Amino acid sequence: MLDAYVITILTLMGIWSIVALGLNVITGLAGQFNLGIGVYMGTGAYATAMLTTAAGFTFWEALPFAIAASALMGFLTGLPALRVREDSLAVLSIGLVFVFESLLIYLPYFGGPLGISRVPRATFAGVPATNQTYLLIVLAAFLLSIAVTLYLRRSWMGLAWESIREDETAAHALGIHPARYKLYAFTIGAALAGLGGVLYAHFIRYVTPYDFGFLPSIYVLVMVVFGGLGTARGAVFGACFLTVLPELFRFVQDYRNLIYGVTLVLLMLYEPRGLLGDGSYVWRGLRFLGMRLRTAVSNGRSYVANP
Amino acid sequence: MTHSLDAAVVSQQLVNALALGSIYAMIAVGLAMIYGVLRVLHIAHAGIYTAGAYLGLYFYNLAGNLVVAIIGAMVVAGILGALIERFIYRPMLPKPRIVALIASIGLFICLSDLFRILAGPHQLAFDVPALAGRVALGGVTVSGVDCLILGGTVAIFAALWFVIQHTSLGFAVRAVAQDIETAKIMGIDVDRSVLAVFFIGSAIAAFGGITVAILYNAVYTSMGDMIGYKGLALIVIGGFGSMSGAVLAAFLLGIAETVLTTYADIPLSRDGIAMLMLVVLILFRPQGLLGKA
Numbered sequence: 001m002l003d004a005y006v007i008t009i010l011t012l013m014g015i016w017s018i019v020a021l022g023l024n025v026i027t028g029l030a031g032q033f034n035l036g037i038g039v040y041m042g043t044g045a046y047a048t049a050m051l052t053t054a055a056g057f058t059f060w061e062a063l064p065f066a067i068a069a070s071a072l073m074g075f076l077t078g079l080p081a082l083r084v085r086e087d088s089l090a091v092l093s094i095g096l097v098f099v100f101e102s103l104l105i106y107l108p109y110f111g112g113p114l115g116i117s118r119v120p121r122a123t124f125a126g127v128p129a130t131n132q133t134y135l136l137i138v139l140a141a142f143l144l145s146i147a148v149t150l151y152l153r154r155s156w157m158g159l160a161w162e163s164i165r166e167d168e169t170a171a172h173a174l175g176i177h178p179a180r181y182k183l184y185a186f187t188i189g190a191a192l193a194g195l196g197g198v199l200y201a202h203f204i205r206y207v208t209p210y211d212f213g214f215l216p217s218i219y220v221l222v223m224v225v226f227g228g229l230g231t232a233r234g235a236v237f238g239a240c241f242l243t244v245l246p247e248l249f250r251f252v253q254d255y256r257n258l259i260y261g262v263t264l265v266l267l268m269l270y271e272p273r274g275l276l277g278d279g280s281y282v283w284r285g286l287r288f289l290g291m292r293l294r295t296a297v298s299n300g301r302s303y304v305a306n307p
Numbered sequence: 308m309t310h311s312l313d314a315a316v317v318s319q320q321l322v323n324a325l326a327l328g329s330i331y332a333m334i335a336v337g338l339a340m341i342y343g344v345l346r347v348l349h350i351a352h353a354g355i356y357t358a359g360a361y362l363g364l365y366f367y368n369l370a371g372n373l374v375v376a377i378i379g380a381m382v383v384a385g386i387l388g389a390l391i392e393r394f395i396y397r398p399m400l401p402k403p404r405i406v407a408l409i410a411s412i413g414l415f416i417c418l419s420d421l422f423r424i425l426a427g428p429h430q431l432a433f434d435v436p437a438l439a440g441r442v443a444l445g446g447v448t449v450s451g452v453d454c455l456i457l458g459g460t461v462a463i464f465a466a467l468w469f470v471i472q473h474t475s476l477g478f479a480v481r482a483v484a485q486d487i488e489t490a491k492i493m494g495i496d497v498d499r500s501v502l503a504v505f506f507i508g509s510a511i512a513a514f515g516g517i518t519v520a521i522l523y524n525a526v527y528t529s530m531g532d533m534i535g536y537k538g539l540a541l542i543v544i545g546g547f548g549s550m551s552g553a554v555l556a557a558f559l560l561g562i563a564e565t566v567l568t569t570y571a572d573i574p575l576s577r578d579g580i581a582m583l584m585l586v587v588l589i590l591f592r593p594q595g596l597l598g599k600a
Contacts, residue, residue, distance in 0.1 A: 033405065035412075084593040086404060087348050087547070091539045095586040098536065102579025214536075218412055225409050258424065261417020265395060268410035272402055 007131045009247055013240045014138035015199045018145045020223045020235040022192030026074075027221070028230035029153060030185030031165025032081050033090035036097030037193050037220045039077060042212030044070040044194025045201035046104065049116040052202075059122035059202055066198045067191050074190020075183060082179045085168070097214050104209035115208030122202045138199055145192055149232045152188065161185055165230075222260050226267065228277025237276050318447045320565055326453045326522070328561025329460035333515035334531075334538040335545065335553040336467070337508025343484035343548035344504050346404070347396055350411040352512055353535020354418030355391075359384045359513025360520040360530060361426055364433050373435055377517055381510040388509025389502050397498070415535075422528040430527040433520040452522045459518060463511055464554070470507070471550070480504055484548060533578050540585035546595025556596055560584070 002010070023037045047066035051057040057065075080092055104110045111117075121128040122137060129137065152158050160181045163171040168178050201207050223242050228234025242260070246253040273280040334356055341349045362380035370376060395414060399407045438451035449457075471477035479500040482490040491497045519534075520526045541560060545552030564581050567573065573580055588596075 027405075033408070080590050084589060087342075087346075087408075088543050088589060088593055090348060090408060091543045092586060092589050094536050095540055095582045095589070098533075098582040099575075099579060099586060102575045102582070106574045106576060106579065108574075215416075218416065221409070221412070229405075255420060255424070257416045257420035261413045261415070261420065264413025265410050265417065268402075268406050268413065269395070269398060272399075272406045 002132070002135075004131060007135050009244060011131070011135050011138050011203055013243045014135070014142045015196050015203065016220070016223065016239040016243050017142055017236045018138075018199065019193045019196035019220050020227075020239040021145045021149050021232060022189045022194075022196060023220050023224050024230065024232065024235040025149065025152065025189035025192060026185050028224060028235070029149075029158060029165070030161040030182060030189075032078075032182060032185060033086060034093045034189075035090055035221060036077075036093035036100070036214070036217050037189075038212035038214070038217035039093075039097050039100045040070045040074055040190035040193035041197035041200065041216075041220075042100060042104070042207075042209070043073040043190075044197030045207045045212065046110060046116070046197075047194075048198045049119045049201050049207045050109075052120050053116055053118060059120070063198055067194050070194020070197065071187045071191040073194075074186040074188075077190075078183045078186025081182050081186065094214065097212075097217055101209045101213045104212075110209070113209060115206060115211075117206035119201050119205045119207065121205070134203060138203075141195055141199060145195065146232055146236070148188075148192070149235075153232070157181065157184060219260070222264055225274055226263065228274030228280060228283070231274075231277055234274050234276045238274070315447075320569065322447065322449055322453055322457075324562040324565035325558070326456045326561075327565060328558035329456050330515050330519055330534065331537060331541060331557035331560055332460065332554045333463070333511050334534055335541040335557045336464075336550055337512045338538045339542045339545060339548055339550045339553035340480070340484075340504045340508045342542055343550070344480065344487070344501050345392075345396060345400065345407075346548075347407045348411060348539060350408070350535065350539065351391065351414040351418060352508070352538065353531035354415050355384050355388050355509045355531075356512040356516040356535065357419065357422060357528065357531035358387060359509075359516030360433070360526045361422060362513065363517035363520065364431060364526050367433070367435070373437060377514060380517055381513045384513030384516075385506040385510035388505040388512075392502055392505040397501075419528050419532070426526075426528075428528065430525050432524055433517075433526050434524055435521050438521060452518065456518045456522065459514060463514060467507070467511070476500070476503055537578075537581055537585065540582070540589065544585060544588050544592070544596055546597045549595065549597055552595055552597040559596075 019037060019041050022040065023034065026032050026034045026037075044066045047069040048059070048062045051062035051065060052059065077093075077096055081089055084092060104115075105113050122134055123129060124133045124137065160171070160176045163174065163176055164178050164181055172178055197212070200211075204211075219242070220239075223238035224235045225238070226234075226242060227236065227238030246256055252259055267274065271280055276283050276286075334352065338349055338352050341347060341352070359380050362383050363376050366379040367373060367376035370379070391414065395410055396407055399410060435452075438455060441448040441450050442454055471480060479490070479495045480503065482493065482495050483497055483500045487497060490500075516531065519530065537560065541556045542548070542553045545554070545556040560581060563584060564577065567580050567584075568577050575583065
């Protein structure tokens with residue numbers, strides 16, 4: 001039995017990890033700059049909020065539709081990535097997140113600036129889920145997202161993404177169709193972020209346009225970069241650490257943007273690969289320790305020739 | 308909505324559009340210059356703009372003289388911009404492009420929180436009684452603030468044009484913008500040119516920040532956010548790094564925004580409309596207004 005407060009924190013950590021994993025697919029794996037992950041998270045959250053409040057769907061019935069809506073949004077907003085690259089794409093994603101927020105506020109269907117409230121609780125085995133069972137649902141979704149990300153990274157698609165990220169022209173020359181793989185990345189990443197949005201909507205139980213604007217998108221980017229862009233462990237570590245940090249230290253809550261900002265600048269100056277990214281100081285140290293430990297446990301008889 | 312199309316309204320709209328375009332141009336030109344030399348999307352430029360407004364207010368309260376306040380704020384903001392270049396962007400130049408972009412985002416969110424901590428979360432008034440009157444200019448009455456904005460823009464851009472086209476510094480800056488490595492080989496002091504670009508760009512942004520603060524009689528922490536994002540979009544539309552393209556795009560945006568928010572019934576906020584236009588333009592002319600296909 002966990003304390004209700006701890007459950008809340010753990011659930012939020014799980015939700016932000018899923019969203020961060022989504023951004024990691026787009027920006028980390030495929031290398032497409034995106035400063036507007038809130039668009040996809042918001043699409044998922046608003047889709048499930050509208051389906052469950054206005055159309056009478058249950059959580060489980062709305063879930064596939066909401067994820068499909070986010071994936072579609074990812075596909076549509078991925079189309080511009082075929083025409084513009086790098087900095088233009090980053091600016092474009094900033095523009096999109098503001099257009100999205102503005103549409104949610106001004107179009108009459110989305111509840112205006114107040115958003116949609118009274119999003120029902122998720123149900124589990126026919127009864128409304130308590131916070132504890134909801135944590136289990138989030139955990140399951142989290143594990144699924146991890147599995148998907150790790151599988152994709154090792155798959156043919158992951159290799160294609162890596163080659164596009166490193167050198168698009170060379171990848172194209174080798175017969176990898178950049179447009180197709182970019183669209184895959186946007187669709188899959190958006191679907192993951194949308195899953196996070198759905199879980200967020202049914203946990204907080206109301207959604208407003210401001211929850212998915214530019215600043216929340218930047219927070220997710222901070223999480224991914226903090227942990228290590230392009231790695232699942234980095235995205236998860238960043239999301240968990242930056243979710244729990246303001247809870248542990250009150251002053252972090254008060255000076256959140258200042259601390260996030262200074263952290264980002266220092267990290268980019270001294271450890272641009274992120275704390276746990278491939279080749280970063282901490283990660284190399286951890287690997288070295290792991291190898292030493294293995295050698296020690298196996299009493300010196302290591303299969304690794306020279307750790 | 309019905310609007311009479313009489314001459315007074317139209318000319319007033321024209322003044323508004325030009326003033327808005329001038330403000331966009333002042334932030335976009337710095338962003339374009341900086342992108343031109345370093346290929347960095349300087350998101351923190353919005354923070355410099357806000358810093359300019361705060362510094363202007365501080366110096367105005369200290370000295371009681373607007374000219375002193377404007378010059379003081381421009382110099383301090385320019386130094387701030389130069390420090391950012393020296394200690395944040397310069398070490399990042401050899402690293403991948405996303406590193407500087409993310410550092411810039413970090414700097415930006417840290418700056419706006421810094422203003423909140425130093426000056427408080429509340430909106431401050433920037434009241435300049437000397438500019439409260441209206442000036443009659445051939446049948447059109449223009450408010451004193453609009454005069455400051457339009458006059459300042461003309462003066463600043465004339466000076467900037469002269470510096471870029473007719474001084475050795477401007478020559479060096481143009482060379483660096485064309486090819487930083489070759490410029491270095493040719494004996495141009497690249498570091499000094501880049502520092503100068505940051506100083507000039509930041510000072511111009513600070514002037515924009517002060518005039519907007521006087522125009523709306525308000526200084527607040529997030530005043531630069533929206534205009535900064537629009538500025539970034541403007542340099543994309545102007546054709547990356549092209550100063551004249553960015554300025555042209557800025558004035559077009561000022562006119563389009565004024566016309567569309569007054570005469571069209573689009574269910575979006577003013578900034579939403581502007582962003583939508585910018586997104587559509589980037590999509591259909593990714594090479595920029597003046598760029599070649």
